Amino acid sequence: MIDHVNTQRKAPIGRPRGFDVEKALDQAMRVFWEQGYEGASLTDLTNAMGISRTSMYAAFGSKEDLFHQALQRYTDGPAAYVPRALEESTAWQVATAFLNGSVRATTSPGCPAGCLGVQGSLAAGEAGLSARDTLAAWRDNGISLLRERFQRAVDEGDLPAGTDPGLLARYLMTVANGIAVQAAGGATRDDLHMVADMALRHWPRT
Amino acid sequence: MIDHVNTQRKAPIGRPRGFDVEKALDQAMRVFWEQGYEGASLTDLTNAMGISRTSMYAAFGSKEDLFHQALQRYTDGPAAYVPRALEESTAWQVATAFLNGSVRATTSPGCPAGCLGVQGSLAAGEAGLSARDTLAAWRDNGISLLRERFQRAVDEGDLPAGTDPGLLARYLMTVANGIAVQAAGGATRDDLHMVADMALRHWPRT
DNA sequence: CCCCTTCTGTACCGAACGGTGCGGAACTGC
DNA sequence: GCAGTTCCGCACCGTTCGGTACAGAAGGGG
Structure with missing residues (x-):
């Protein structure tokens, strides 16, 4: 509410993200779907998402957070x-x-x-x-x-x-x-x- | 067939096994049942079975072999x-x-x-x-x-x-x-x- | 132009993974 | 008692795990 103006800001300061968050989340969803939470390693996930571990942690928080967001995307998609x-x-x-x-x-x-x-x-x-x-x-x-x-x-x-x-x-x-x-x-x-x-x-x- | 006489031998030579194979297999079955194949670590399994890693490998072969034998016991039991x-x-x-x-x-x-x-x-x-x-x-x-x-x-x-x-x-x-x-x-x-x-x-x- | 913020690649952390080498303990046969 | 065989506990192997420190790259604001 306070920063409603920010919702219109197209170009936030700082280096822009080099990948599409939703595309990456789609790939993570597929890996979790195919291999399960425990069977999907960080290496499997980030390889499929096409990003580095650092970028994944910066964008999604942790493996568990990534799983929750992938599940949300699964709920809204498949x-x-x-x-x-x-x-x-x-x-x-x-x-x-x-x-x-x-x-x-x-x-x-x-x-x-x-x-x-x-x-x-x-x-x-x-x-x-x-x-x-x-x-x-x-x-x-x-x-x-x-x-x-x-x-x-x-x-x-x-x-x-x-x-x-x-x-x-x-x-x-x-x-x-x-x-x-x-x-x-x-x-x-x-x-x-x-x-x-x-x-x-x-x-x-x- | 050749060693049918051995089936009657009660005391094979060498140090006797210090644990009950079937009881240990029951415990392994429970751990796999509760945690899944990937989620069950060798430490989880051997702790529940009450034996060392070495004894497990000598008696059952490998984690995968143990799983197969635990599944067989599940088939015959539960x-x-x-x-x-x-x-x-x-x-x-x-x-x-x-x-x-x-x-x-x-x-x-x-x-x-x-x-x-x-x-x-x-x-x-x-x-x-x-x-x-x-x-x-x-x-x-x-x-x-x-x-x-x-x-x-x-x-x-x-x-x-x-x-x-x-x-x-x-x-x-x-x-x-x-x-x-x-x-x-x-x-x-x-x-x-x-x-x-x-x-x-x-x-x-x- | 420089400063600030944000993102990215590399290299690395301690811990846990499945699996094993080895020396000693416990048994049978002689 | 002594050899032969099997089993056990400990310490250790290389690899992979989830997660991170750090330095440089890429953008906006002044």
């Missing part, structure tokens, strides 16, 4: 199918869009197989505990978003009265997480689309 | 619910026993949360690629066992003609893998039992 799915007009459409989106995102050609929010740090030693907890909270947040959407669907009569929105939400997230594991193991998009269809076959209807 | 489920008399009972067993195994008090076959090495750097591939093959083998069992059920008329045994098998493994991820993130046994029930609600019947 995982953007989640908020899109929540905007569908019926609970059935939300569920379908969510699972189909997860299949697409975890088997996208040119991207690592699987989901950063799952394989980024599922089990870890001491160094990766923070990342592990961050991702567990990230997945829980996804469940909460789904639950709130399904609660609304119950309230609106879009889902049968007495339906448990929390159970539906956790069920969908569980299937999506399983899809991510299968994708990481090499399952094809067609395989997983059939699995997603099967998981939706018994969806409650009014 | 994951023994899989072959038990396959022996159930109907496909429905097989599926129910498989998912309920996976819920129990991934939320067993006194054991790490989740499944070694999933979180042992899902995404990894160069050092963990072999373990990652081993676990992917381990999961694929589980799918194959289920598929063969369901093929038999189709042949016997226990499942409707035209049912795809491979799809059922992959579907169940996907749900089980999702359950493992959720368990690793702190989901309770009750939560996951309800998820498993929901996943079985639309099971094909004759």
